[in-house]
Amino acid sequence: MCTGGGILDERVQTSKGCKMTIDRRQFTKIAGAGAAAMAMTWQQACTQLSETGQISDATVRTLLDAQGARGIYESPEEFDRLRRAVENSARISNALRAFPLSPDEQPLTVFWRG
Amino acid sequence: MQQTPIHFMTVREQAELLASGEITSVALTRHFLDRAAELDPPPFELPSEPRSDHDGMLSTMVTIARDHALESAERADAELRSGRRRSILHGLPYGVKDLLDTDGIRTTWGSGIFRDRVPTRNAAVIDRLADAGAVLMAKMSLGEFAGGNTSSALNPWKLDRTSFGSSSGTVSAAVAGLIGFGIGTETGGSIVFPGSAVGASGLRPTFSRVSRFGCMPLSWSLDKIGPVGRSAEDCGHVLEQISAFDERDNSSTDRPFSFRVDPGSMRGKRLGVHRREFLLTQSDHNRQVFQEALDTWERMGVIVEDIELPLYPTGALFTTIVTVESGTIFEPLFTDGSAAGMFSFNEDRAAGWMAGRMMSASDYLTAQRIRSQLTREADAIVSRYDAVIAPTWPNGAGLREVSDGWPIPARNEWEPPEDADANTPRLNYIANLVGHPGLNIPCGFDPDGMPLCLQIVAGPFDDQTVLDFGMSFQAETDWHLRRPPYPWRP
Numbered sequence: 366m367c368t369g370g371g372i373l374d375e376r377v378q379t380s381k382g383c384k385m386t387i388d389r390r391q392f393t394k395i396a397g398a399g400a401a402a403m404a405m406t407w408q409q410a411c412t413q414l415s416e417t418g419q420i421s422d423a424t425v426r427t428l429l430d431a432q433g434a435r436g437i438y439e440s441p442e443e444f445d446r447l448r449r450a451v452e453n454s455a456r457i458s459n460a461l462r463a464f465p466l467s468p469d470e471q472p473l474t475v476f477w478r479g
Numbered sequence: 480m481q482q483t484p485i486h487f488m489t490v491r492e493q494a495e496l497l498a499s500g501e502i503t504s505v506a507l508t509r510h511f512l513d514r515a516a517e518l519d520p521p522p523f524e525l526p527s528e529p530r531s532d533h534d535g536m537l538s539t540m541v542t543i544a545r546d547h548a549l550e551s552a553e554r555a556d557a558e559l560r561s562g563r564r565r566s567i568l569h570g571l572p573y574g575v576k577d578l579l580d581t582d583g584i585r586t587t588w589g590s591g592i593f594r595d596r597v598p599t600r601n602a603a604v605i606d607r608l609a610d611a612g613a614v615l616m617a618k619m620s621l622g623e624f625a626g627g628n629t630s631s632a633l634n635p636w637k638l639d640r641t642s643f644g645s646s647s648g649t650v651s652a653a654v655a656g657l658i659g660f661g662i663g664t665e666t667g668g669s670i671v672f673p674g675s676a677v678g679a680s681g682l683r684p685t686f687s688r689v690s691r692f693g694c695m696p697l698s699w700s701l702d703k704i705g706p707v708g709r710s711a712e713d714c715g716h717v718l719e720q721i722s723a724f725d726e727r728d729n730s731s732t733d734r735p736f737s738f739r740v741d742p743g744s745m746r747g748k749r750l751g752v753h754r755r756e757f758l759l760t761q762s763d764h765n766r767q768v769f770q771e772a773l774d775t776w777e778r779m780g781v782i783v784e785d786i787e788l789p790l791y792p793t794g795a796l797f798t799t800i801v802t803v804e805s806g807t808i809f810e811p812l813f814t815d816g817s818a819a820g821m822f823s824f825n826e827d828r829a830a831g832w833m834a835g836r837m838m839s840a841s842d843y844l845t846a847q848r849i850r851s852q853l854t855r856e857a858d859a860i861v862s863r864y865d866a867v868i869a870p871t872w873p874n875g876a877g878l879r880e881v882s883d884g885w886p887i888p889a890r891n892e893w894e895p896p897e898d899a900d901a902n903t904p905r906l907n908y909i910a911n912l913v914g915h916p917g918l919n920i921p922c923g924f925d926p927d928g929m930p931l932c933l934q935i936v937a938g939p940f941d942d943q944t945v946l947d948f949g950m951s952f953q954a955e956t957d958w959h960l961r962r963p964p965y966p967w968r969p
Binding site for chain 2: 408432466
């Protein structure tokens with residue numbers, strides 16, 4: 366049986382089906398760590414591609430699992446298709462990062478207030 | 480003098496017949512519906528995986544809204560009889576790419592997943608056209624989820640040739656005289672490239688000029704909706720009716736477009752020619768065709784000057800921006816598992832969307848920063864000219880290359896063909912990224928009888944200027960009046 370303590374702000378379902386109780390600060394830390402881990406894994410994918418010319422299945426699987434259920438990518442054939450797509454995206458990321466840009470350059474985003 | 484058949488008439492010619500009472504909207508609509516039923520009955524259920532066995536049909540229409548069209552036409556006639564003419568489009572039947580929601584008429588986005596999807600609202604453009612009195616007659620075929628180069632509708636000039644994607648149904652039907660005019664959409668070339676393959680006049684308006692509300696998004700920051708017709712003037716008339724501010728589209732701009740039919744004198748206007756793209760064709764014949772088109776403007780007194788465009792990683796920019804945005808847009812397909820129902824032809828594209836979801840926010844913002852820099856440079860170049868020009872595609876439409884029933888390669892429209900020089904900047908990709916208007920117009924034929932076209936681009940909100948260049952050219956030439964012979968060449 367799982368038990369939790371402290372302030373009952375958030376209840377999170379764990380992978381083993383038990384309830385874990387955490388406070389807001391802990392939740393923010395976990396969420397932040399998740400986002401950082403995702404960015405780090407993407408960076409790892411780009412580095413792997415640069416160094417070895419390919420991205421490992423394990424890295425692709427970590428990136429995929431961060432998106433939720435694996436869905437159609439449970440199938441080995443579809444997973445291989447995804448791996449090629451991830452390699453293409455990582456190749457493009459590396460190319461864009463190499464493009465010379467002034468630090469003053471802001472991203473082109475749209476936020477209209479009428 | 481032989482009179483043009485009504486189904487090949489321009490918007491103005493059809494409108495004059497309606498206004499004078501020589502024909503009713505019901506008769507005109509029935510004519511197009513009957514013609515579609517006779518010449519282009521769907522050979523298989525649409526939407527469909529791209530297929531080779533079209534039985535000599537073009538497959539331009541996913542859904543023909545016969546009852547809706549005839550009811551709308553009756554209303555249009557009743558108003559005309561009572562002296563009310565809403566616009567020049569009043570009573571004209573049109574087809575719209577099946578990405579735009581139509582109340583009570585199924586809207587499939589070209590996908591089997593949404594084969595039975597029937598919206599309960601209209602896209603903003605559909606409402607605008609209804610207010611203008613136009614008659615919606617058909618939802619036009621497209622690549623699944625606006626996929627590029629799927630040739631869902633065949634090319635009426637030669638059935639074994641590509642019609643690219645994704646607005647192929649709209650452009651093929653316009654050229655084949657199956658609709659009065661059409662509405663297409665473009666993210667990276669989906670109006671002008673198919674338009675070039677079939678010789679249609681098609682306009683990509685300035686980004687933000689036409690509301691995308693109610694249209695399937697592929698990329699919020701790149702999608703545009705624009706008119707397709709049988710002349711540049713057609714495009715101007717339609718744009719005037721569909722452009723308007725819409726608070727439901729975050730990118731919508733309050734810059735009304737008032738179309739001026741008379742281009743006036745072209746003397747002294749400056750046309751920047753991106754010569755390097757004119758040299759991409761391998762054919763001396765094609766080069767000559769393009770040069771003669773430039774000569775036409777020079778004879779009008781237009782000052783023609785060569786220009787250079789900057790070399791940017793436009794393919795990488797498109798892929799990053801579109802896959803990240805599409806990956807977000809289509810996330811529910813992966814969450815609920817319905818992505819498994821995408822056509823097998825599109826599996827690589829689905830994987831690309833999923834990969835887009837994995838890219839870092841930093842990479843997406845880097846792409847948008849590069850795009851920002853490109854926008855400033857492109858604006859500066861275009862501002863030195865009234866318009867700039869390049870071949871829309873260097874050659875006539877190539878073979879559709881069917882393999883296992885699919886046209887190959889399954890290329891996105893922003894990925895240049897392998898034979899194109901990767902170090903040559905392409906006006907289309909730059910103009911699409913920075914939101915400049917672009918007009919595709921036919922200017923001749925290649926040695927196989929396939930249309931060759933030019934794309935005229937101007938600065939933001941200068942849609943009138945690209946139309947002026949197109950209309951002045953079409954006043955001196957008849958390429959836009961050439962029609963594919965029926966039966967379509969195999």
